[in-house]
Amino acid sequence: MDAIGKEIKSLKKEVIALRRDFHMHPELGFKEKRTAKIVENYLK
16 A cells, blocks of 8 residues: 555544534535534644
8 A cells, every 4th residue: 555545544534533523513505614613623
């Protein structure tokens, strides 16, 4: 497995947890304040 593949594999559980959280807390289109804040913090 190459370096990118290893990096993706190491993030799998985190990304799944984020997706599940977003689905448990749905927001209306173009009003995703909570989701946007979580993504912003994650990317920092």
